[in-house]
Amino acid sequence: MTIRTAVIGFGTAGRVFHAPLVAAEPRFALSAVVTSSPERAAVVAAEYPGTVVLSSTDELFDRAEEFDLVVIGSPNETHAPLALRAIEAGLHVVIDKPIAVTAAESRQVVEAAAAAGVKLTVFQNRRWDGDFKTLQAVLEKGELGEVRQFETSFEWWSPKVTERWKDTATPQSGGGMLYDLGPHLIDQAIQLFGPVEEIHAELDARRPGAFNDDDSFMTMRHTSGVRTRMWMSAISPAPRPRFRVVGSQGVFVSEGLDPQEPQSIAGRRPGSEGFGRHDDGRTATISTPEGERAVELQAGEYLAFYRLLGDALTDSASLPIDPADSITALELIERAVRG
Missing domain, CATH: 3.40.50.720 (NAD(P)-binding Rossmann-like Domain)
Incomplete structure (x- = not known):
């Protein structure tokens, strides 16, 4: 078919x-x-x-x-x-x-x-970002002990408001950083650490002429006890680590955004050599009181979404993403906006 x-x-x-x-x-x-x-x-x-x-x-x-x-x-x-x-x-x-x-x-x-x-x-x-897949594997092995804090950021440097709809749309029509990046970061946090009980958000419009949030912070306390902190910014001259996860036995850190988007912009395609891996060979790290060790980053694979969707449409398998998960993230965003 x-x-x-x-x-x-x-x-x-x-x-x-x-x-x-x-x-x-x-x-x-x-x-x-x-x-x-x-x-x-x-x-x-x-x-x-x-x-x-x-x-x-x-x-x-x-x-x-x-x-x-x-x-x-x-x-x-x-x-x-x-x-x-x-x-x-x-x-x-x-x-x-x-x-x-x-x-x-x-x-x-x-x-x-x-x-x-x-x-x-x-x-x-973003469930198929390479660093997220790597972090999932680290947590499944229990390498950090009991996780207490999850810090996640998605930041770049764009100090002027652009004509892109994400800058010009009103908050009521889905503009701003929280509606752009929040669905990803919240979804990843819930996938890792489960339901959320408490939230707090700080939504700021920093750029001249901006009427949407472009420099935002949100924190969530999960039922599991983990505290997630999220930064989303278009005005960061230098980004925070993409992930920093603090456990009772170690700290996981990864730097930089998944490479699949810039690779696609550059004309590289899924299946080509090195697609989904950082060209500089970077690694994540786990630090403990005994020292630091490198963790190889898995390759990102957005194509997995369409492979799973193909299974769902042709073989009645489960959908790659349950829409209920995305609704949960939207409900949290609405709570954050309401304050």
Whole structure:
């Protein structure tokens, strides 16, 4: 079975993440891309010559019978309306996180998919970051002892407000760092340490002209007793460690963001030599009172999401991401915004 796939949007989500991954998984066909930009349409034609370019979502849904799956990589406020249209057309759906701007909208989308008998999942690709996979393996082996603190950051240097929708969208329509990065960091924390009882957030707009949070902090206390602290910033001249995990017997530290996104931007593709591994050969470290040792970082593998999705669509296996997990993260974000 070939899963005929249409990707809505060819910005960062569609161009850097979804299109290359769909094209790389043998059971999927990148049948169409929806973009109204002539420049982006030209890129699609050059990189994926067998792919149809559609100028609007109306055109896509008018031809719904030609597709099996819709991938929604457009701005956050469009996620729920487009997902509901796809569900009504009988198409399976992948939504780039978050599912919607609110948890209530997200539940509406999930309920509609269940009622229609279509599959719906969320692209929480950071579960397949190499450093996250490495940390999971370290924790499963108990190498840190009892974990007490989990520090996680996602920071870069972009001191001026841009024209990208993530900068210009209002908080009510899903703009800002918390809605951009929070779904990833919260999801990773819950995957590692379980449900959350308490949260606190500090959301600041630092850049001139900014009306969304661009320098944010959030802390959560898990039922397990672990305290998670998260930093999300567009104005950090130098980033914190990506992960710092403090246990009763050792401390795990990894530096730098997963390389798959910059590799994809540079034109490298899943399956090519070294894809998903840092070119500089960096390692994580575990430090104990006895000293420090290097930990080899596993290769990141976002393609695993589409491999698991292919299993779900062709063999009735479990979806790669349960949408309920993404709704839980949105509920925590809403609690943080309310204060």
